[in-house]
Every structure is written in structure tokens, then in C-alpha cells.
Amino acid sequence: MPQPFIFLAPGSTTAPLEWPLAERLLETAAICGGDPAPILELLATSDQSPPTPGDGLTTTLWEFLATLASVDLAAARTVEPHLDAAAILAQAGIDWVPRTSWGVFAAEGSTKLVADAPDADTGEWLLDGEKPWCSLAGALDYAVVTAHVPGGRRAFAVDLRRSGVTAHSGAWASHGLARIPSESVGFENVPALPVGARDWYLDRPGFAVGGVGVAACWFGGAVGIFRTLFAAAQSRKPDQLALAWLGESDRLLASGAAMLHAAAVAADQGTLGWRAAHRVRGQIAGICERISTLAGRALGPAPLGFDPSHARRVADLGIYIRQHHAARDDAALGQLLLQAPESTEGGIGPW
Known part of the structure; x- marks a missing residue:
């Protein structure tokens, strides 16, 4: 594989995504340079319906999306809605159309x-x-x-x-x-x-699941930026600030992976709703923004000015996470909490 695989589940060692296109998509993403055309061409060669979340392999599917995004965010941005469409059609009982994007x-x-x-x-x-x-x-x-x-x-x-x-x-x-x-x-x-x-x-259970699948792609983009940061720290003796920025980035990614894994388990159990989805999406978006900032401080302007892959990844992630509506999505979460408090003991909310 062109990049180390991203594992969300503790103790995972393999990624048994039963989709013949998976490895070829990762290979194509490594050379597409932000061009969706070869990704679309590959998707349109398949006679098999794509994998869908909520069927017991959601963690594996989101691990694949995160890994794809760590390689090339444009590739992930092309594949994710293709998979989302497959999930929507399957939930509606409509057959997949082979060899289409x-x-x-x-x-x-x-x-x-x-x-x-x-x-x-x-x-x-x-x-x-x-x-x-x-x-x-x-x-x-x-x-x-x-x-x-x-x-x-x-x-x-x-x-x-x-x-x-x-x-x-x-x-x-x-x-x-x-x-x-x-x-x-x-x-x-x-x-x-x-x-x-x-x-x-809008009312189907899979709507929230699809929303978190997008966050898995954002997360993969943040991992890609972290890998550049980590490589830079390995290339020279880091000072205390560089170590702190690296450590904070690792801590943020660990928390994001844990949230995505928990959400994937809930999706497979049929219990992932919009309250949890808003929490995950908001946290992952915040993690992406913070790691982009930390990388900028630690690496300075050189990678943004002279490393095409890093510069494109930062720019791609910046607009991709704008699918999260920031404070407006937090307001939506607050409204959901007031409409259906999770506390059953007379408290003011889930905590």
C-alpha cells in the first residue's frame, strides 16, 4: 500500500475490506495528484455494488476512507459520495447500477x-x-x-x-x-x-452514519498532515516546542480515532443518531483545524511554499471541513439535547 493504513480500532492488524477496488483505489490515489478522473474511471469499471456501512464492517470501511484521504483528499472526496449513494440506494431497496459513478x-x-x-x-x-x-x-x-x-x-x-x-x-x-x-x-x-x-x-438512520463517514475522510487528511510533521521532527533534533506540537497532534488524533471507532460500533448496532454524529463531526473538524495550525507553526512556510503535496493537502482539507457548519452545527446539537435529554434521573442532560 502506498501509505501506512489507518486503524481506528484498538489492536487491529489487518483491514479485510471485501471490495476488489479498495487496493487499486489506494494505488491510484497515490499518483492521481488531486485529479478525480482516474478515480472515477476505476469506480466505473466495477460490476460489484460498493460496501456500505451499518452491516458489521463500518470500522473497516471508515478505516479505508481515512487511509484513502491520507493519501489524497481529492480521491477520498470522489469515493465517499459514491459509497454514500450506494448506502442510500441499498437502504431504499433499489438495486445498484453496475459500471457507474x-x-x-x-x-x-x-x-x-x-x-x-x-x-x-x-x-x-x-x-x-x-x-x-x-x-x-x-x-x-x-x-x-x-x-x-x-x-x-x-x-x-x-x-x-x-x-x-x-x-x-x-x-x-x-x-x-x-x-x-x-x-x-x-x-x-x-x-x-x-x-x-x-x-x-433526512429521517433515515443512515443519514447520521453517512455524515460521520465524511468525518473519517477529514480525519485521514489530518493524519496526512501529521505524517509530514512527524517526518520533519525525525529529520532534525526537535526543540521543546516542536516536541510539544508533535505530542499535541498525536493526542488529538488518538481522541479522534477513538470517537470514530465508537461511532462505527454504534452504526453497526443501529444506534448512531445525530446527537452522536454532531459530536464526532464537530470534534474531528476541530482536530483538523488545530493540526493544520500546529503544522504551520512547527514547519514554517517552506512546505506550504515548496512541497506541492503538503500545500495541496492543507488547502484541500481546509475547504473539505467546511462541510461542517461550525457553530451552527453545535447549535443543532444543543437543540437536539433540549428536545430529548438523555438523562433519566432528573438531570439537565447526558452528563
């Missing part, structure tokens, strides 16, 4: 995507409007897309190669994940297959 477009913005079923005889749904933040829409085959329907929102499986789908391009200015544009997509009378009932996408 997938995304998940569920963000909301100022524009609005509407789904309607104008023909009651055929029962066909059509999508109309704009959907923001659609990563790699111009390069994918299919996507799970959420749209507004009477009384709520609903998920749909959409063939992005059909006429009426317009993936906008040219506005993506980010230096992080520079080759994974997340721009809007226009839909005009585009047929769509319902995935679950109204509001099922």
Missing part, C-alpha cells in the same frame, strides 16, 4: 429544485430548477438528488447524462479541491426515480 446532491441554497409527477398514469417524476453544490456533476454518471415536493423534500436517483441536465462550470475558484468543482446544476424536465418516501432521506 455516483454522487449525492443534497445541499440547499438560494436556488430551488422542484420535483413533480405531472402524469398520474405513468407515475413518472420530473425535476425542474437549480441544485447548488453539486460536486463533479459534469463527470458523474448518476446522483442521488434531493428536491422539494409538496409537504417536504424527497430523494431521487437521476441519470446525469440525460438531456435537460446542465452542469454549470467556470465559477469554482477554490485552490483546495481545485479539480473537484462544486457548482450548481440545472434540471429541465429530467426524469427521476424516487428513492424512499417524502422526507425519508
